[in-house]
Amino acid sequence: MKIRLYNTLGRELQVFEPLEAGTARMYACGPTVYNYAHIGNLRTYVFEDLLRRTFSYFDYTVEHVMNVTDVGHLTDDGDEGEDKMIKSAREQGKSVWDIANHFSDAFFRDLEKLNIQMPEVVCKATDHIEDMIGLIKRLEERGYTYLAGGNLYFDVAKFEKYGELALLDRAKLQAGARVEVDVNKRNPQDFVLWFTNSKFDQQAMQWDSPWGRGYPGWHIECSAMSMRYLGEQFDIHLGGVDHIPVHHTNEIAQSEAATGKPWVRYWIHGEFLVMTGGKMSKSAGGFITLESLEEMGYHPLDYRYFCLGGHYRTQLQFTEDSLNAARAARHNLLDRVRRLRNEALQNGTSVGTAVGSAENELGDGAQAHLRAFEAAVAEDLNIPKALAELWQSLKDDSVSAQERVELASRMDCILAIGVGTAAEGADEAEASQEDVAEIEALIAERNEARTSRNFARADEIRDDLKERGVVLEDGPEGTRWKRG
RNA sequence: GGCGCCGUACCCAAGUGGUAAGGGGGAGGCCUGCAAAACCUUUAUUCACCGGUUCGAAUCCGGUCGGCGCCUCCA
Numbered sequence: 001m002k003i004r005l006y007n008t009l010g011r012e013l014q015v016f017e018p019l020e021a022g023t024a025r026m027y028a029c030g031p032t033v034y035n036y037a038h039i040g041n042l043r044t045y046v047f048e049d050l051l052r053r054t055f056s057y058f059d060y061t062v063e064h065v066m067n068v069t070d071v072g073h074l075t076d077d078g079d080e081g082e083d084k085m086i087k088s089a090r091e092q093g094k095s096v097w098d099i100a101n102h103f104s105d106a107f108f109r110d111l112e113k114l115n116i117q118m119p120e121v122v123c124k125a126t127d128h129i130e131d132m133i134g135l136i137k138r139l140e141e142r143g144y145t146y147l148a149g150g151n152l153y154f155d156v157a158k159f160e161k162y163g164e165l166a167l168l169d170r171a172k173l174q175a176g177a178r179v180e181v182d183v184n185k186r187n188p189q190d191f192v193l194w195f196t197n198s199k200f201d202q203q204a205m206q207w208d209s210p211w212g213r214g215y216p217g218w219h220i221e222c223s224a225m226s227m228r229y230l231g232e233q234f235d236i237h238l239g240g241v242d243h244i245p246v247h248h249t250n251e252i253a254q255s256e257a258a259t260g261k262p263w264v265r266y267w268i269h270g271e272f273l274v275m276t277g278g279k280m281s282k283s284a285g286g287f288i289t290l291e292s293l294e295e296m297g298y299h300p301l302d303y304r305y306f307c308l309g310g311h312y313r314t315q316l317q318f319t320e321d322s323l324n325a326a327r328a329a330r331h332n333l334l335d336r337v338r339r340l341r342n343e344a345l346q347n348g349t350s351v352g353t354a355v356g357s358a359e360n361e362l363g364d365g366a367q368a369h370l371r372a373f374e375a376a377v378a379e380d381l382n383i384p385k386a387l388a389e390l391w392q393s394l395k396d397d398s399v400s401a402q403e404r405v406e407l408a409s410r411m412d413c414i415l416a417i418g419v420g421t422a423a424e425g426a427d428e429a430e431a432s433q434e435d436v437a438e439i440e441a442l443i444a445e446r447n448e449a450r451t452s453r454n455f456a457r458a459d460e461i462r463d464d465l466k467e468r469g470v471v472l473e474d475g476p477e478g479t480r481w482k483r484g
Numbered sequence: 485g486g487c488g489c490c491g492u493a494c495c496c497a498a499g500u501g502g503u504a505a506g507g508g509g510g511a512g513g514c515c516u517g518c519a520a521a522a523c524c525u526u527u528a529u530u531c532a533c534c535g536g537u538u539c540g541a542a543u544c545c546g547g548u549c550g551g552c553g554c555c556u557c558c559a
Contacts, residue, residue, distance in 0.1 A: 029559080037559085044559040084557070167487070168555090218557085240559030245487090247558090270559065271489085274552065280559090309497060309507070315490075315552065322496040325508035332507085339522080376498095384498050388506035455517055462519080473521045480521085 001058050003378045005236075006313060008244060008267040009165050013380055016266065018235050024055040025063045026236035027226040027264075028119065029243060032069040033103035034088040036289050037110055039303060039318070040273040040280035044240045046304055047270040047312040047381075049116040051238070053414045054377050064119035065229045067222060068107075070100035071125045071205055071215055086204070096204045100126075110290045113300035115416035123225045125216070129207045131224040132216045136193045136209075138258040148184035150197030152211045156189045159253045163189070165267060166245040191250050192217035219250040227255070237264040241271055273307075274315045293323070302327040305417045308383045330417060335482075336394050337408050337422040344402040366403040369393040373411055387415065439470055443479050446472075 003016040018024055028048050031037055037045075048064075055062045089096045104124075111118070125132075136152065139145050144158045156162045163169070168189075196214035206213050226234065232255075239248060248267065255263040272279045280287065293303055306326035310316035362370065369389060376385035393399065393407045405423045412420035446461040462472055465481070473480045 031559085032557085041559045047559090166554090169487085241489095242554070242558055245554060246556085272553070272559070278552070305507095306496085311498075313489095314497090317496065319495080321508080325496060328509085329507045335521085382498075384507095385505070388498070391506055450517075453517070459518075466520090471520070474516075474519085475521080476515095482521090 001374055001378050003054065003058065004380055005266055005268055006380050007265075008269050009264075011167075014266070016235075018060070019233060019265070022059070023061045023063065024052075024236065025230045025234040026052070026065070026238060027222070027230060027234065028064065028066045028237075029222060029239040029247070030066040030068050030122070031103075031107050032084065033100045033107060034084045035103060036291075037107050038280055039288050039290060039293065042110060042114060042290060042303070043273045043307050043316065044270040045111060045116055046114060046307045048238050049114075049416070050308075050312070050381055050383055050414060051236075051268070052117060052119075053416065054381060057374075057414050058378070062120065063230060065121040065123065065226060066119040067225050068100075068104055068122060068124045069218070069221065070104065071218075071221070089204075100124075110300075113290060114304050115301060115418075121229050123229065125221040125225070126205065128221065128225050128228065129216065131228050132220045133194075133207075133209050135220060135224045135227070135254070135258055136216075139193065139254060142257060142260070144254075144257045145193060146186065147211065148186075150212065151184060151192050151214075152194040152196075153185060153190045154193050154250070154254055154257075156187050156191075156253060159257050161256070162253050163249055165252055166249050168245065168249065191219060193220055193254070219247055220254060222247075223251050223255040223258070227259075232259045233261065233263060233265075235264070236266045236268060238268050239270070241269045244269060270312045271315050273318050275318050280318070288318075298323065298327055299330075299418075301416075301418045302330055305330040308387050308415060308417065311384055312381055333391070333394075334418060334422040337405060337419055338425075340394065340401045340404050340408075341423060341425060344400070344405055347401065362403055362406065363399070365396065365399045366393070366407055369396065369399070369407055370410065373407075377414060383415070386411070390415070390419075439465065439481060443472065443481060447479060 004013050005016050006012070007014045016024075028045075031041065052062050052064050086096060089099045092099065094102070108118075108122075136145070139154065140152075144155055145152050146155055147153075194209055194211050194214055194216055196209075196212035205215055207215060226237070237248065237251075244267075252263060274280070290300055290303065294300065302323065303326070306318075306323050307316070309322075309326060369392065373386050373389040373393070376382040376389055379385075390408065390411050393411075394404055396404070399407070408419045409423040412418075412423070442461050442465060446458045449455070449457040449461070465472060469483055470481050471483075473482070
């Protein structure tokens with residue numbers, strides 16, 4: 001199956017052709033760990049997970065590298081502003097190292113809750129200072145740097161293709177620039193490779209370097225670490241759209257300047273989650289974390305499902321209504337899969353075993369659904385369409401219950417919204433044995449009440465259980481219950 | 485001021501030249517002691533607006549209005 005992806009470099013859909021057949025090497029810009037991730041940040045990691053799962057699904061070997069930026073960086077790109085890590089540490093009365101560990105741990109917990117697979121390599125900036133210094137030295141040797149005011153800068157004028165990714169026109173940028181001018185810079189787009197001249201005396205993170213004691217500029221870590229783990233040329237670089245004009249533009253400049261050859265083949269960017277009035281950000285007051293959604297009663301995978309409802313390259317509107325819709329949809333989906341599983345079991349067929357194995361041959365009807373699903377995914381990750389195909393598969397009566405469960409399992413290898421678990425018959429929240437006994441006792445009492453036409457008592461029990469999150473369903477074969 | 489994206493039903497959202505996916509919600513039916521759940525039916529002759537190209541446009545072109553992102557740390 002050919003996978004087509006939208007390459008920001010060139011702004012067009014392209015068939016993915018890896019440098020090495022059968023292997024997809026990708027680098028994703030990770031978090032700066034000075035605060036909790038908000039759900040807008042997490043949307044991007046869900047998108048990246050969908051991509052890596054897609055490659056796995058189509059039998060690629062995936063080498064996925066993600067950095068953790070645990071070095072303090074300034075709130076702007078010059079030598080002004082405040083160091084975010086230091087600010088956070090001061091506010092919370094902790095060391096910068098503690099801050100980094102704390103928020104890094106929180107971040108990976110969030111990823112796990114969202115069924116986001118861990119990259120093959122997760123690398124911390126502070127563990128790779130030597131790699132960065134090495135790369136900067138190469139830049140220096142090739143004449144791309146200059147020293148000014150104690151800091152070492154990258155000279156964008158020396159790099160012909162600067163700004164190609166972002167379609168930047170340097171002349172126009174200069175005319176429209178309204179940033180404070182760093183007097184040390186020869187060009188406004190020049191950026192710091194190594195700081196020695198920080199105005200922050202309390203900078204806790206400092207390292208020795210050929211240019212003096214200090215710390216690296218922000219952009220260099222991604223170039224240094226990606227090359228360290230993926231080589232000087234690799235397939236894909238991922239990130240949020242906000243990185244296109246500055247961060248990724250600078251990464252390309254310094255990487256290709258250092259090696260003298262093309263660096264990354266495909267640049268793929270995820271769009272923002274937006275709220276009424278604009279994007280999610282701390283300053284705007286709309287800072288929502290995954291944990292806060294859980295406190296509101298949502299399952300983390302409800303949020304993942306929500307993310308799958310929109311294409312990764314379009315802004316997605318986050319509202320309470322739309323998240324509620326996602327939660328309801330996911331619950332209905334899991335219910336449907338569970339019912340189909342029960343139906344298949346009653347038919348005496350085995351289900352939920354050995355997903356994707358040769359024993360689970362699918363009939364023509366089921367295969368048509370699977371092909372439609374795969375085609376949607378392979379066409380620039382059209383997950384909303386793929387999700388629609390899952391729904392249609394489950395509703396197609398011409399396909400056996402067993403096959404429908406099998407389809408759901410296979411599709412969930414990419415979607416990862418809990419359908420696979422449901423197909424195996426496991427519940428996300430298993431009730432304890434005592435709870436089960438108590439609930440079933442109450443149900444028995446209620447059914448006795450119903451037989452003796454004591455409907456007041458029967459309804460009372462039903463309401464009590466409902467408050468505990470247990471929903472009763474009276475059917476021809478008796479009363480069934482489930483977690484609401 | 486410059487660059488880019490978007491505007492599809494009550495809501496979220498696919499679709500980018502061949503006659504509107506999917507989900508949520510709503511409505512009706514069936515069932516029920518009443519409910520709930522399931523199931524069935526239904527919910528945009530129309531894609532912000534105005535022109536144009538075309539046999540044919542939500543999809544292409546031009547304009548108008550509206551929203552958003554970036555140009556500054558940012559997913």
